[in-house]
Amino acid sequence: MKSMYVQYVVPSAGPAVLRGQRGALRRKLAAWGLGRTATDDILLVTGELLANALGHGTPPVRVVFTRSRTAEGLLVHIEVADAGTGLNTGMVRATWRHPSFSLADGGRGLLIVDTLAESWGDVPTDEGHTVWADVDCAGAGVPAGAARQ
Numbered sequence: 001m002k003s004m005y006v007q008y009v010v011p012s013a014g015p016a017v018l019r020g021q022r023g024a025l026r027r028k029l030a031a032w033g034l035g036r037t038a039t040d041d042i043l044l045v046t047g048e049l050l051a052n053a054l055g056h057g058t059p060p061v062r063v064v065f066t067r068s069r070t071a072e073g074l075l076v077h078i079e080v081a082d083a084g085t086g087l088n089t090g091m092v093r094a095t096w097r098h099p100s101f102s103l104a105d106g107g108r109g110l111l112i113v114d115t116l117a118e119s120w121g122d123v124p125t126d127e128g129h130t131v132w133a134d135v136d137c138a139g140a141g142v143p144a145g146a147a148r149q
Helices: 015-031 036-056 089-097 108-116 144-148
Strands: 004-010 061-069 074-082 119-125 128-136
Touching (some): 004 015, 004 036, 015 036, 015 061, 036 108, 036 128, 108 119
Antiparallel strands (some): 004 061, 074 128
């Protein structure tokens, strides 16, 4: 199967704009033949990455989705790019393991991404950085760590 992709540029952080983008993406994922659980997982992961880009990054923000077939089924690769400096994913993961870590201090969004995505990370680019996540549609609804055990 040939890879398919769709790209959105998020013009602002207003709730109405984000709702419209979410609706458009839900329709695109349905057209790709993804089930409801996979669609919900993709929308949740995208929402968390987008919230970080809009809250901590620098505009413009671009979101790209790529669907491809793997030996196990379908995989959706999500990229959220902005012009900011990025984050240290190793430091984020180390913070979660530290005894003083508390969800009350924030950081829940990337923990949700870590739970639902098969893998995720951050890549610096000439224009800023891109945070990406891969959602395995065959394992949708099952935390990624549990699916690997």
